[in-house]
Amino acid sequence: MDQLLSQLVLGVVSGALLVLLALGLNLIFGLLEFINFAHGALYMVGAYLTSYLAVATGTIWLALLVVPVAMALIGAGLERTLIRPMYGRDQVDALLLTFGLTYILIEGVRYVAGSGGRRVPAPEILAFQVNLGLGRPVPAYLLFVVLAVALVVGGLWLFLQKTNVGLIVRAGIRDHIMIRALGVRFDRYRTLVFAIGIAVAGIAGVLTGPITGVFPEMGADILILAFVVVVVGGMGSFWGAVVAGLLIGVLVSVTTLYASVYAGIVPFVLMILVMTFRPRGLLGAT
Amino acid sequence: MTDVTPTGTRDAPVADAAAAVTLARATGAAPARWTWGQLGLLVVLAVVVLFTVPNPSLAIGMLIFGLWAAGLNLLVGYGGLVSFGHYLPFAWGGYAAGLVLKNVTTSAWVALFVATASMAILSALIGAICLRRTEVYFSMLTLAFAQLGFFIALQWNTVTGGDDGLSGIPVSTLELGFTTIELNGLRDPLTFFIVTTVIVLLTFAALILFTESPMGRVLQAIRESEERARGCGYNTRLVQLVTFVVAGAVAGLAGGLFAMLNNFVGLQAYWLLSGVVLIMVILGGRSSLFGPFLGAVVYLLLESTLSRYTDSWQFFVGAIFVVCVLLFPQGLWGLVTTTVPRALRRTRRATA
Numbered sequence: 001m002d003q004l005l006s007q008l009v010l011g012v013v014s015g016a017l018l019v020l021l022a023l024g025l026n027l028i029f030g031l032l033e034f035i036n037f038a039h040g041a042l043y044m045v046g047a048y049l050t051s052y053l054a055v056a057t058g059t060i061w062l063a064l065l066v067v068p069v070a071m072a073l074i075g076a077g078l079e080r081t082l083i084r085p086m087y088g089r090d091q092v093d094a095l096l097l098t099f100g101l102t103y104i105l106i107e108g109v110r111y112v113a114g115s116g117g118r119r120v121p122a123p124e125i126l127a128f129q130v131n132l133g134l135g136r137p138v139p140a141y142l143l144f145v146v147l148a149v150a151l152v153v154g155g156l157w158l159f160l161q162k163t164n165v166g167l168i169v170r171a172g173i174r175d176h177i178m179i180r181a182l183g184v185r186f187d188r189y190r191t192l193v194f195a196i197g198i199a200v201a202g203i204a205g206v207l208t209g210p211i212t213g214v215f216p217e218m219g220a221d222i223l224i225l226a227f228v229v230v231v232v233g234g235m236g237s238f239w240g241a242v243v244a245g246l247l248i249g250v251l252v253s254v255t256t257l258y259a260s261v262y263a264g265i266v267p268f269v270l271m272i273l274v275m276t277f278r279p280r281g282l283l284g285a286t
Numbered sequence: 287m288t289d290v291t292p293t294g295t296r297d298a299p300v301a302d303a304a305a306a307v308t309l310a311r312a313t314g315a316a317p318a319r320w321t322w323g324q325l326g327l328l329v330v331l332a333v334v335v336l337f338t339v340p341n342p343s344l345a346i347g348m349l350i351f352g353l354w355a356a357g358l359n360l361l362v363g364y365g366g367l368v369s370f371g372h373y374l375p376f377a378w379g380g381y382a383a384g385l386v387l388k389n390v391t392t393s394a395w396v397a398l399f400v401a402t403a404s405m406a407i408l409s410a411l412i413g414a415i416c417l418r419r420t421e422v423y424f425s426m427l428t429l430a431f432a433q434l435g436f437f438i439a440l441q442w443n444t445v446t447g448g449d450d451g452l453s454g455i456p457v458s459t460l461e462l463g464f465t466t467i468e469l470n471g472l473r474d475p476l477t478f479f480i481v482t483t484v485i486v487l488l489t490f491a492a493l494i495l496f497t498e499s500p501m502g503r504v505l506q507a508i509r510e511s512e513e514r515a516r517g518c519g520y521n522t523r524l525v526q527l528v529t530f531v532v533a534g535a536v537a538g539l540a541g542g543l544f545a546m547l548n549n550f551v552g553l554q555a556y557w558l559l560s561g562v563v564l565i566m567v568i569l570g571g572r573s574s575l576f577g578p579f580l581g582a583v584v585y586l587l588l589e590s591t592l593s594r595y596t597d598s599w600q601f602f603v604g605a606i607f608v609v610c611v612l613l614f615p616q617g618l619w620g621l622v623t624t625t626v627p628r629a630l631r632r633t634r635r636a637t638a
Contacts, residue, residue, distance in 0.1 A: 035422045085612060091421060092368045096568055097611045099370075099561060103604025111598045224433050227426040235423070264437035268430050272415055275427065279418045 002136045007257045008250060009132075013142045013211070015249020016149035020204035021226035022233065022241040023156060024197035030173040030236050031193045034086070034094035038078075040223025041105035042198050046071050046205030047214040048109055051118040059123045060206060064148075067206050068199040075198030079191045087190075102219075110216045120209030145207045152203055153242060156196075160238070169193055173236070228267045232274045234284020244282055321498055324576040328490055331576075332483045335583060342475030343547060344590060346482050348583045350543045353486045355566040355578035356493060357536030362564070363572030364497055365529050366509035367417075368425045371432030373560040374412075375405045375534040377439065379541025380551040381446055384455045387546070394458040394469055398485075398542045405538025406531050413530035417523055432560055439553055451552040458546050471547040482543060489536060493575050496532060505529055565607050571617025580619050 021043060028036045046067050053063040082101070086094035122141050129137035160166040172179045172189055180186050205214075212218070229248055233240030248267045256263040274281060332349060339345040354376055361367040379401035386397040416427040439446045446452055460467045460481060471478045496502050508515045508522045516522050545551045562585070570581020588606070592599035614621055 029422070035426065082608065082612070089615070090366075092362075092366070092425075093611055093615060095368060095422070095425060096564070097608055099564070100604045100607030100611060103561070103600050103607065105604075107598050107601035107604060111601065224429060228430055231423065231426055231430075261441050264441070265434060268434035268437075271427075271430055275415055275418055 003257060004254070006136045006138065007253050009138050009142060011250035011253025012246060013145050013249070014253060015246040016146050017204050017208055018222065018226055018229050018249055019242050019245030020149055020152060020200050020207075021222060022229040022245050023153065023238065024200045025226055025230050026233075026236060026238065026241050027156075027169075027193055028197040029230070031169060031176070032079075032083070032087075032094075032190050034083075034091055034098075035227075036194075036197065037095055037098040037223075038101040038105060039098075039197070039201055039226065040219030041102040042071065042075070042219070043201040043205045043208075043222065044214070044216065044219035045074070045105055045109065046202030047120075047209050047218060048113060048118070048205075049202075050206045050209045051120045051214045054120045054209065055118075058121065059125075060120065060210060061123060063206050063209075064203075067202045071202030071205075072195040072199035075195040076191050078198075079194040083194065084187075106216050106219075113216075115216060117213045117215035119213045122210035141210060145211070148203070148207060152200060156200070157238065165189075165192070225267055228271045232267075232271050232281060234281025237281060237283045237285065240281055240283030321494060324494060324574060325487065325491055327576050328487060328579060331579065331583065332486075336479060339587075341590070342479065343471055344586060346471065346475065346479050346547055347544070348586050349479075349482050349486050350540050350547065351563070351566065351586060352579035352582040353489055353543075354537050354540035355563050355570065355582045356490060356575045357533045357540070358563055359567050359572060359575060359578040360493065360496070360505075360529050360533045360536075362567050363574075363577075364502065364509065365505050365526060367526065367530070368564070369428040369533070369560075370425045370564065371428035371430070371435075371560050372533070372537055372563050373554075374428075374432040374435045375409060375537035376541035376544070376559070376563070377435065377551070377553075378405050378408060379538030380545035381439070381452060381541075382538070383542030384452045384545045384551045385445070387455050387458050388452075392456050392458050394460040394546065397458060397546065398539060401542030401545075402535045402539045405541075406535040409531045409534025409538075410527065413527045413534070417526050417530065429560070436553070446553070447551075449553060451550060452545075453550050455545060455549040455551070457549065469546060471549070478547065482547075485539070485543065489539060490575065490579075493532075493536065496529075497575065501525055501528065565603065567617075568607065568610055569617060571620035571623075573616060573620050574623070577617050577619035581617065584618060 021039060025036060025039055028034070028039075049067050049070060050060060050063040053066060054060045057063075078101075082097060083094060086097055126140040126144050128140050130140050130143055131137045158166075160170055168179065168184055169189055169192075172184075172186060176186055208214075208218070225248065226245075229241055229244045232248065233242070233244030248270065251266050251270065252263050255266045331352075335345050335348050339348065354372070358369060358372045361369050361372075382404050383397040383401040386400045390396065412428075412431050416424055416431065419427070440448055442448070443450075457468060457470045460469055467477055467481065468474070469478050469481060497505075504515060504520050504522075504525050507518075508520075508525060512522055563582075566581040566585045567578040568581070569585055570579065571577030585603075589599065589603070592602055596602075610617065616624060
């Protein structure tokens with residue numbers, strides 16, 4: 001029972017990180033209408049930036065501030081240069097472009113930092129265990145990750161629902177031609193949303209570092225899981241991504257405990273079931 | 287070879303749905319394709335590869351990968367369905383052929399038939415799920431299936447050899463009625479090359495037939511506008527499913543050939559090879575069947591050359607890919623088919 005509970009906590013943590021990636025993918029898909037294949041690789045770049053900053057300063061606090069900003073700038077730069085020419089062309093072209101970008105980013109990081117992984121020191125202030133009454137105590141850093149993700153998700157939700165910019169973004173997801181006709185400079189919002197999506201992936205990269213370390217391929221597997229989360233939750237559904245992310249995180253984690261052989265397969269089986277019986281996803285609208 | 291007129295303008299719309307294709311070609315959205323001329327081009331390319339590529343297994347690999355890429359282009363270029371998991375049928379074909387050769391018979395016919403037919407059946411099942419949604423959903427679902435297959439192959443090591451791969455596949459034999467040939471890629475690469483060329487050419491001809499058939503035309507009409515095709519009364523999902531099965535079966539056949547060539551099936555990272563075959567298609571050009579074939583040959587040449595000079599060759603692969611998508615979405619072959627006739631016309635006008 002102890003084992004199950006601590007495995008559940010681990011599942012929530014990995015699910016929370018998945019949620020961050022899936023939300024970024026979802027938001028970008030909603031407004032920019034393409035799936036950002038480079039999302040995982042950019043998450044990996046964020047994690048590497050964290051690793052260098054954390055080794056230099058001894059903790060990840062500075063990285064937690066700097067990396068999202070840096071990733072947002074990188075995201076905005078990418079959108080302005082490479083992705084902008086893709087608008088108005090086949091949806092597939094942007095997908096392919098970001099796919100090529102993945103190769104460049106992974107191989108570039110390998111060239112700069114080497115193929116082996118790097119470690120990221122966990123913040124010392126969180127180097128204690130918390131007793132949640134679950135039997136076995138839980139490392140405080142994991143709770144911090146869940147809390148941080150909750151804050152980011154809440155912040156994103158408030159941004160989309162309560163601010164004027166968020167209103168325009170939501171309206172743009174519905175019908176961007178109408179938004180343009182109303183005189184909104186829509187291009188800027190595309191850049192903004194892409195930058196936000198990448199920044200959120202960067203935050204996920206920062207938070208992952210102290211748990212698993214960083215390595216060039218870290219983005220590949222989690223990207224595919226994030227795709228599964230988006231599909232299971234429902235394309236374009238904010239809370240669908242949150243629910244599906246946590247669900248898949250917990251499912252994988254619990255399967256690892258009882259039948260580790262099947263752990264890798266579980267998310268895909270779930271996805272196939274969802275696609276068969278509810279093709280629009282758990283909370284998807286259309 | 288001299289057939290440079292767009293097919294759409296030569297034979298007038300055969301069906302309502304074909305009109306969309308004709309229109310797209312006439313307006314330049316889809317460049318002119320050489321239909322049966324492609325088969326001649328393929329023979330030329332095979333001969334060039336035979337005499338210029340010094341490494342025989344690389345030369346045979348080019349043909350096999352070319353077939354794989356051409357099959358994928360049915361989905362990507364003709365159907366507008368970008369599969370990110372096309373490594374799955376290739377690997378399946380490899381395992382199927384390898385297991386048959388190892389445990390049942392060393393007959394190449396049986397091994398290739400099992401690889402192709404079993405993958406066709408599996409494709410029908412996978413396609414039925416993947417095609418519930420098209421566009422981006424389809425891409426992500428195919429990727430997820432490839433990942434699922436990867437995990438199964440990795441864990442089921444009593445059958446697949448797991449991480450070590452399936453080794454010790456015996457040399458296969460090809461019964462031709464009057465004689466029996468041993469297909470040994472190492473000792474007698476020329477025979478293997480010729481047999482592969484024949485199989486590839488026959489399959490390629492079948493692919494051309496498919497794209498020129500009424501169903502192939504409907505497939506392209508669906509790419510242009512699925513609603514319009516459905517409005518014309520076509521069962522669009524069925525057409526897409528059949529295409530998915532054909533592409534899967536061709537990849538299965540290519541995978542089986544590749545396993546026979548190496549006497550080994552290795553388990554590679556799913557997304558790496560699925561990506562490679564997609565790069566071949568984009569590099570060569572989506573608008574024809576020959577384009578991806580050319581793309582495969584050029585890609586493998588690049589890979590074998592670049593990897594001799596730098597460990598980071600994948601960086602350049604990615605860069606080439608990005609440049610291709612940004613600047614030459616029609617690919618190498620598309621570039622040739624659009625610029626050469628235009629240049630010819632210009633010189634003709636200049637001399638006249």
